[in-house]
Structures are given as structure tokens and as C-alpha cells.
Amino acid sequence: MNTLERLCVIDDDLVFTFLLKKMIEKAQVIQEALFFENGQDAIDHLIGCNNQPEKLPQLILLDINMPILDGWQFIDEYAKLQPSLSKCISIFMVSSSTDTEDYDRAMSTGYITDYIQKPIYASELQEIVNKVLTSN
Structure with a gap:
């Protein structure tokens, strides 16, 4: 079975993250999952791991609405950090928003x-993992 070494989830929705943890355990598609409730903690983690590419995630699942640093602000900070990162990271924006403006904005960043x-x-999670594995 195809698995990712490391996933980073940036989302403050405790119900969503609880269910996602259970799904990851059941699907067995991720070896290690890191969870952050805001974008700033995730950026700090990426900066701290930058000299250790094996600790950087292959995939980030990013929510839009969060405290401290929301999804859009995370992308702005990630854009500054990305050229110095020693690993390519796929970012999927995951939101309950059905607003086409959010979709268009996300896809226009060049990082999503x-x-x-x-x-x-679970089937979507497996598709995401397969997409990331085939793109790297």
C-alpha cells in the first residue's frame, strides 16, 4: 500500500481533526501526522525542520479560517519560506466553504x-496520497 511519511494538518476544528485522525489510522496511508491549530505554529515547525528535510511533511492539509494565522496568511508566509525549503511540499486547502471565490483565490496562489x-x-484521503506520491 502506498503511504506518505509525514502529513501536516493545519486546522482548528477539533471535530474534523479527531475524525481525520481516526480515518488516517484506519486507512493506514500516513506514517506520521502532525496537527497544528493555527498557521503560525505550522510555519514555526517548518522553519525548525528546514535543515532536516526528512522531518518536513510531504503533504499539508490547510484550513482557511483559523486564529492567529489563517490559511491565507499561512500561504503568504509559506511563499516567503518555500524557496529555502529543502523539500517539495504539496498543499491541499481543505475547507467547508463552497464559495467559488475561495476556490479561485486558493488555486491562483501557485502553492495550492x-x-x-x-x-x-477515506477514499478521498487515499486519492490525495496517491496524487502526492505520483507528483514527487
């Missing part, structure tokens, strides 16, 4: 691989 509406199901 895809935009997924919540909730995520």
Missing part, C-alpha cells in the same frame, strides 16, 4: 495543489 471541501472521506 487542490481545493477539497470538508468532510474528507
Whole structure:
């Protein structure tokens, strides 16, 4: 079975992250999952791991609305950091928003691989993992 070494979830929705943890365990497609409730903590983690590419995630699942640093602000900070990163990271924006403006904005950043509406199901998680594995 195809698995990712490391996933980073940036989302403050405790119900969503609880269910996602259970789905990851059941699907067995991720070896290690890191969870952050805001974008700033995730940026700090990426900066801290930059000299250790094996600790950087292959995939980030990013929510839009969060405290401290929301998804859009995370992308702005990630854009500054990305040229110095020692690893390519796929970012999927995951949101309950059905607003086409959010989709268009996300896809126009140049850093978002895809935009997924919540909730995520096990089959979608497997598709995301396969997409990331075949793109790297």
C-alpha cells in the first residue's frame, strides 16, 4: 500500500481533526501526522525542520479560517519560506466553504495543489496520497 511519511494538518476544528485522525489510522496511508491549530505554529515547525528535510511533511492539509494565522496568511508566509525549503511540499486547502471565490483565490496562489471541501472521506484521503506520491 502506498503511504506518505509525514502529513501536516493545519486546522482548528477539533471535530474534523479527531475524525481525520481516526480515518488516517484506519486507512493506514500516513506514517506520521502532525496537527497544528493555527498557521503560525505550522510555519514555526517548518522553519525548525528546514535543515532536516526528512522531518518536513510531504503533504499539508490547510484550513482557511483559523486564529492567529489563517490559511491565507499561512500561504503568504509559506511563499516567503518555500524557496529555502529543502523539500517539495504539496498543499491541499481543505475547507467547508463552497464559495467559488475561495476556490479561485486558493488555486491562483501557485502553492495550492487542490481545493477539497470538508468532510474528507477515506477514499478521498487515499486519492490525495496517491496524487502526492505520483507528483514527487
